[in-house]
Amino acid sequence: MMRAVIVGVMVAISTSFIGSFLVLKKFSMIGHGLSHVAFAGIAIGLWLDQAPLLVSIPVVVGVSVFILKLNQNVQLHGDAAIGLTAAFAMALGTVLASIGGGFNVDLFSYLFGSILAIRQVDLYLSVVFSLIVLITIIIFYHDLFAMTYEEEFAKVSGVKTSNLNTLLAVLTGLAVVIGIRVIGTVLISSLIIFPTVIAMQFNKGFKGTIIIAVFSSVLSVLVGLIVSFKYDLPSGSTIVIVNAAVFFTIYLYNSFRKLRFN
Amino acid sequence: MNDTPLITVDGLTVKFQQFEALKDISFTINKGDFVAIVGANGSGKTTLIKTLMGLLRPDKGSVSIVGDMHPGYLPQNTAVQERFFPSTVEEVVSTGLMAKKKFPKFLSASDRKRIRETLKFMKIPHLLKKRIGTLSGGQQQRVLLARALVGNPDVLILDEPTSALDQNMRGHFFDVVRHLHETHGITVLLVTHDIVSTGEYVNRVLYLEQTLRFDGTFDAFCEDPELSPFVHTHPLKHREGWCQH
Numbered sequence: 001m002m003r004a005v006i007v008g009v010m011v012a013i014s015t016s017f018i019g020s021f022l023v024l025k026k027f028s029m030i031g032h033g034l035s036h037v038a039f040a041g042i043a044i045g046l047w048l049d050q051a052p053l054l055v056s057i058p059v060v061v062g063v064s065v066f067i068l069k070l071n072q073n074v075q076l077h078g079d080a081a082i083g084l085t086a087a088f089a090m091a092l093g094t095v096l097a098s099i100g101g102g103f104n105v106d107l108f109s110y111l112f113g114s115i116l117a118i119r120q121v122d123l124y125l126s127v128v129f130s131l132i133v134l135i136t137i138i139i140f141y142h143d144l145f146a147m148t149y150e151e152e153f154a155k156v157s158g159v160k161t162s163n164l165n166t167l168l169a170v171l172t173g174l175a176v177v178i179g180i181r182v183i184g185t186v187l188i189s190s191l192i193i194f195p196t197v198i199a200m201q202f203n204k205g206f207k208g209t210i211i212i213a214v215f216s217s218v219l220s221v222l223v224g225l226i227v228s229f230k231y232d233l234p235s236g237s238t239i240v241i242v243n244a245a246v247f248f249t250i251y252l253y254n255s256f257r258k259l260r261f262n
Numbered sequence: 263m264n265d266t267p268l269i270t271v272d273g274l275t276v277k278f279q280q281f282e283a284l285k286d287i288s289f290t291i292n293k294g295d296f297v298a299i300v301g302a303n304g305s306g307k308t309t310l311i312k313t314l315m316g317l318l319r320p321d322k323g324s325v326s327i328v329g330d331m332h333p334g335y336l337p338q339n340t341a342v343q344e345r346f347f348p349s350t351v352e353e354v355v356s357t358g359l360m361a362k363k364k365f366p367k368f369l370s371a372s373d374r375k376r377i378r379e380t381l382k383f384m385k386i387p388h389l390l391k392k393r394i395g396t397l398s399g400g401q402q403q404r405v406l407l408a409r410a411l412v413g414n415p416d417v418l419i420l421d422e423p424t425s426a427l428d429q430n431m432r433g434h435f436f437d438v439v440r441h442l443h444e445t446h447g448i449t450v451l452l453v454t455h456d457i458v459s460t461g462e463y464v465n466r467v468l469y470l471e472q473t474l475r476f477d478g479t480f481d482a483f484c485e486d487p488e489l490s491p492f493v494h495t496h497p498l499k500h501r502e503g504w505c506q507h
Contacts, residue, residue: 024347142367146357149349156315156335157361157413203393205350 008221010130016195016217023196031189033082040093061173113184113236183236194243273323283309301470334415345395358409400431
């Protein structure tokens with residue numbers, strides 16, 4: 001359980017941090033697309049009988065950058081680039097799962113997350129990569145914010161937006177892979193989207209929104225893990241349900257307040 | 263205004279696939295110029311300034327900048343992002359400081375002071391901690407002009423800056439720009455449809471129709487018989503001060 005808590009907290013912090021930029025750049029669906037790619041990466045790892053997460057990292061990071069380049073160079077809209085890549089990755093993963101029939105049960109734990117499946121190596125991977133994601137975002141925070149607010153102005157101001165977009169794609173790929181053990185490939189995008197959407201209900205500035213997103217994400221992951229442990233439920237699904245409950249509670253509260261004061 | 267060249271454009275052509283948005287354009291912008299770039303929709307105005315700023319690449323010809331140009335840019339339809347984008351005025355204006363900062367970029371106490379001073383200059387110091395999405399169109403435009411100014415630019419590039427403002431706000435906005443031009447010597451490139459409101463401020467007009475049809479003073483622009491389709495069908499041509507010759 002302790003391992004799950006550490007991994008969960010690290011994943012919650014890094015995905016919510018990066019999610020703030022992705023959601024506000026209207027690129028949050030990349031998390032959903034990369035989760036399909038992660039499924040293919042896991043299937044390749046299991047098929048090759050190698051550590052699935054280690055195999056997934058280069059695959060997901062590579063495809064994340066590929067989606068970005070498709071978007072920039074082939075003039076394919078972000079959602080179309082994500083859609084076609086995700087569909088191909090899912091098809092590839094399913095074919096490999098079908099060929100390697102024997103690893104279907106193992107694959108299920110990667111699809112929906114499993115606390116019991118978290119090993120020591122997963123712990124090290126999540127801590128190291130979460131720190132990389134966090135430190136990198138802090139170092140490039142002002143450039144990332146400028147680009148998120150208005151990419152054209154940022155470019156005129158000397159921000160290297162092309163390099164920064166690539167960096168964001170790499171970090172997103174890492175964040176998706178390290179979240180797989182706790183929340184699973186199917187639901188990882190929720191950890192990118194929910195915390196920012198929840199934080200936006202509080203009407204703060206950008207920094208304030210990130211802080212609330214991180215706090216909300218950590219809290220949801222901890223509650224989700226405890227509930228899933230106590231009632232033997234899939235950890236990923238439980239965390240998503242907690243996040244959804246937090247979002248709708250705040251949304252309804254805000255709507256009620258608006259009605260009352262209008 | 264003086265004769266020291268700041269930007270030299272020579273034989274500039276920019277294409278979007280087969281369409282030539284700009285065709286063989288040449289001119290020079292001198293330090294201290296206040297230039298209106300006018301033309302009908304699709305005449306290449308925004309393409310021209312984006313090329314000057316390096317956002318678009320020329321297909322032919324060249325754009326030469328003398329020395330280090332620090333542009334302050336106010337884009338078209340300013341991406342005052344959606345109403346719910348979570349950012350304060352201070353955060354938005356701070357992005358205008360990124361051009362001159364070295365890696366790793368962090369905001370210092372003097373940067374924050376500079377932001378407060380710029381907002382004070384724009385007469386909106388009380389908006390510092392407000393969310394930009396909650397402000398009126400006029401206030402947002404002032405914030406974005408503050409963002410363009412906070413880095414001490416030597417050129418101010420304004421792309422249809424007053425399209426969302428009412429007549430009073432337009433006058434007020436251009437008074438601020440004129441003050442910057444006259445007292446700080448900032449070069450101003452202004453893309454506009456509203457040559458009526460801006461004619462009194464500018465000392466030069468560039469008229470585009472993919473090619474550069476006119477380059478001269480505002481008075482000469484008004485008198486040019488070849489430009490009568492643009493000048494004399496302008497919806498606000500009857501306003502006082504508009505091409506009275």
